[in-house]
Amino acid sequence: MKRNIIFITLCICLSMLLPSCSTAKNSQHSIIALEIGGSADSADGGVHSSEYPLWSSESFTRHADSTAPDTLTVEFDGVSYEGRYLYSAANGFNTYQTHYYEADNADFAVNAESMELETLLLFPDVPEPYGLSAEECKDIAVKAASEFIDVNEYELKINPGEYYHGYHFIRCIDGIETCDRLSVGIAVTGELATLSLNSVNVFQNIPQALSGETEEKTNVLHSQNALEVLEEKISQIYQNTDNIYYEIAGKTLVVLDDNELGMVYAVDVSIVSEADKDNNYSVGGSRLNILVKENV
Numbered sequence: 001m002k003r004n005i006i007f008i009t010l011c012i013c014l015s016m017l018l019p020s021c022s023t024a025k026n027s028q029h030s031i032i033a034l035e036i037g038g039s040a041d042s043a044d045g046g047v048h049s050s051e052y053p054l055w056s057s058e059s060f061t062r063h064a065d066s067t068a069p070d071t072l073t074v075e076f077d078g079v080s081y082e083g084r085y086l087y088s089a090a091n092g093f094n095t096y097q098t099h100y101y102e103a104d105n106a107d108f109a110v111n112a113e114s115m116e117l118e119t120l121l122l123f124p125d126v127p128e129p130y131g132l133s134a135e136e137c138k139d140i141a142v143k144a145a146s147e148f149i150d151v152n153e154y155e156l157k158i159n160p161g162e163y164y165h166g167y168h169f170i171r172c173i174d175g176i177e178t179c180d181r182l183s184v185g186i187a188v189t190g191e192l193a194t195l196s197l198n199s200v201n202v203f204q205n206i207p208q209a210l211s212g213e214t215e216e217k218t219n220v221l222h223s224q225n226a227l228e229v230l231e232e233k234i235s236q237i238y239q240n241t242d243n244i245y246y247e248i249a250g251k252t253l254v255v256l257d258d259n260e261l262g263m264v265y266a267v268d269v270s271i272v273s274e275a276d277k278d279n280n281y282s283v284g285g286s287r288l289n290i291l292v293k294e295n296v
Contacts, residue, residue, distance in 0.1 A: 046269075046286070054257050
């Protein structure tokens with residue numbers, strides 16, 4: 001069967017039809033695409049690999065780190081938490097490892113390089129759903145986030161819930177979400193439940209941001225040339241599979257370990273089987289994460 005690949009983006013404003021090619025032609029920028037993992041079902045049929053060691057499956061796997069202190073005490077909002085070391089692993093699009101600890105009254109994690117608090121999980125008693133509304137708990141979340149960031153520099157997304165409300169503070173550059181974000185979970189009782197920092201303030205520490213080049217770099221990473229390379233990468237992964245449909249579910253601007261910028265594209269792939277004699281067919285699904293970066 002002739003291979004059929006249809007590219008659909010969620011960002012209609014791009015209005016770009018993506019031709020298949022392996023390099024970014026007629027451009028001073030050399031763009032490459034690297035698969036960095038995702039999730040696939042048994043019908044996927046693609047040839048997958050972890051092509052960026054920093055975010056490989058091994059890096060995200062829990063492991064023991066001999067450099068991590070056996071016990072550690074952190075403090076937040078005037079309360080101390082003394083924890084026992086559990087394991088280490090990469091988290092999100094961070095460029096560092098994270099140490100995880102278990103305390104009697106909480107679980108927490110710290111940046112393995114700076115040893116600063118990165119995650120705090122509390123266990124407030126929430127006997128009944130639908131207590132305080134998300135709007136009523138917003139000020140509590142903002143207060144907690146303000147301990148670490150200037151909330152005015154971040155966009156806030158709120159996810160109301162029955163027992164907990166989620167508040168996500170996301171730094172956006174040129175309208176694109178970045179890896180710099182902070183999430184707070186507030187129980188409907190008004191108590192702090194979770195706090196999670198990911199690459200907070202990382203863009204303030206890179207040369208591109210200081211020199212004003214961030215917008216230019218960002219434009220390169222979601223340009224026509226970059227999207228052509230992205231499509232070619234997907235074609236290579238599924239070169240032996242027919243009837244592939246995919247769409248960009250989102251993209252995140254990230255800072256890499258060499259302080260260069262990259263764009264991680266979340267790509268949803270659908271694999272449609274051939275119809276059987278009764279005209280029945282199945283549809284499989286996968287989520288790919290593909291890093292697009294300049295080849296420097």
